[in-house]
Amino acid sequence: MTCIKIVVKQVGKRHKRELRLAPHATIADLLRKLDQNRETIVVRRNGKIVVEEERLSDGDLIEILPIVTGG
Amino acid sequence: MLKCTFCGRRAAYNRRYAGVLLCDRCLIKSVEKRFRRAIAEHKLLSPGERVAVAVSGGKDSIAAMHLLVEHCGRKNCELVAITIDEGIKGYRDQSLPIARENAKSLGIEHYVVSFKRTFGATLDQMVRRANARKTELNPCTYCGVMRRSLLNQAARELGADKLATAHNLDDEVQAIMLNYVRADFSRLHRLGPSYPPREGFVPRIKPLREIPEKEVALYALLRGLEVHLAVCPYTGGIHTEIRDFLNRIEANHPNSKFMILRMFDRLKPQLARIVPEFEMRRCKNCGEPTSANICKSCELLKELGLRRLRKTLISPKSS
Numbered sequence: 001m002t003c004i005k006i007v008v009k010q011v012g013k014r015h016k017r018e019l020r021l022a023p024h025a026t027i028a029d030l031l032r033k034l035d036q037n038r039e040t041i042v043v044r045r046n047g048k049i050v051v052e053e054e055r056l057s058d059g060d061l062i063e064i065l066p067i068v069t070g071g
Numbered sequence: 072m073l074k075c076t077f078c079g080r081r082a083a084y085n086r087r088y089a090g091v092l093l094c095d096r097c098l099i100k101s102v103e104k105r106f107r108r109a110i111a112e113h114k115l116l117s118p119g120e121r122v123a124v125a126v127s128g129g130k131d132s133i134a135a136m137h138l139l140v141e142h143c144g145r146k147n148c149e150l151v152a153i154t155i156d157e158g159i160k161g162y163r164d165q166s167l168p169i170a171r172e173n174a175k176s177l178g179i180e181h182y183v184v185s186f187k188r189t190f191g192a193t194l195d196q197m198v199r200r201a202n203a204r205k206t207e208l209n210p211c212t213y214c215g216v217m218r219r220s221l222l223n224q225a226a227r228e229l230g231a232d233k234l235a236t237a238h239n240l241d242d243e244v245q246a247i248m249l250n251y252v253r254a255d256f257s258r259l260h261r262l263g264p265s266y267p268p269r270e271g272f273v274p275r276i277k278p279l280r281e282i283p284e285k286e287v288a289l290y291a292l293l294r295g296l297e298v299h300l301a302v303c304p305y306t307g308g309i310h311t312e313i314r315d316f317l318n319r320i321e322a323n324h325p326n327s328k329f330m331i332l333r334m335f336d337r338l339k340p341q342l343a344r345i346v347p348e349f350e351m352r353r354c355k356n357c358g359e360p361t362s363a364n365i366c367k368s369c370e371l372l373k374e375l376g377l378r379r380l381r382k383t384l385i386s387p388k389s390s
Contacts, residue, residue: 011300012301012302037315037318037319037322038322039284039285039318039321039322040285040318042285042288042289042292048081048083049083049084049095049289049292049293050073050081050082050083051073051082051083051084051085051092052085053073053085054072054073065292065300066300066302067130067284067285067288067300068241068284068302068314068318069129069130069299069300069301069302069303
């Protein structure tokens with residue numbers, strides 16, 4: 001397999017995005033690609049809250065939940 | 072699958088500043104332990120006290136209310152909740168019902184104090200007035216000053232011995248940095264886990280001060296608490312720049328936020344030498360405690376062509 005295909009939903013944004021990543025990419029790699037700071041979000045992988053060092057698999061649904069809400 | 076360092080279950084959080092992975096259960100236990108440790112170490116609460124908790128409906132205050140209700144149950148303290156409704160359309164009107172529902176489910180008396188009823192204008196209306204008058208103050212100034220004042224007054228009227236706020240590690244470190252940037256010794260000196268009693272002020276306590284924002288959020292989410300996670304529409308300005316700066320530093324150099332806090336806590340006793348003591352007076356307009364003739368809230372209201380409509384905040388109808 002040359003790359004994996006995942007779906008990303010950023011909570012608060014309307015549309016889901018489909019992305020292609022390298023086969024051994026981690027969630028941290030995805031966050032770098034999306035320019036998201038891990039300090040400011042929580043990630044759900046297929047509905048479960050997971051650590052950013054987990055490797056992604058083909059077909060994963062990744063939800064990115066912003067947690068920094070105040071002024 | 073990455074496993075929890077302590078129990079081997081699936082990890083939900085990488086606590087990089089400590090070099091450990093935590094599963095949902097171990098993270099919840101750890102946050103509760105830090106909360107209890109903060110209360111014990113800084114003597115934030117004593118048995119039998121009446122505690123008012125400021126609850127907006129966001130993750131921090133909802134987590135704080137749930138943690139406090141359990142603690143108060145064990146220590147025979149009485150807990151009441153206060154929400155300040157600033158009047159931010161599409162934001163506070165969504166979080167307020169969440170605060171109310173959480174308080175109701177926990178069996179806590181809940182009081183709502185609104186800008187509109189107290190000052191005759193919502194924050195949205197104040198911002199429009201400020202823009203029309205070109206005051207050059209940002210919305211957080213009006214919101215912060217007036218919210219703090221109303222929280223203190225409401226807690227005092229409710230007979231609270233302590234006013235608990237849900238400031239987390241990130242909030243505290245941002246406030247430290249903001250006061251450095253502004254060279255505001257007086258405000259810097261007031262930061263800390265608690266604020267000592269002074270006439271007219273209910274002593275404030277911050278039991279989440281040593282828990283990072285992300286861990287508070289995870290605690291609320293992993294416990295399945297109902298929280299409001301939207302972003303305040305007025306977010307911006309220097310507060311946001313400092314927050315983003317600190318989050319970049321922490322992402323690249325884990326533990327930086329704790330180091331800033333530790334450094335400040337060691338420096339704080341020295342600040343007392345250079346911060347002048349000021350005489351506490353009563354505001355000539357509203358009677359609230361202030362260091363000047365007129366308190367900051369009344370001063371800001373005057374600039375906007377507004378005045379305070381109600382002297383007493385808590386009526387039986389507020390609950």
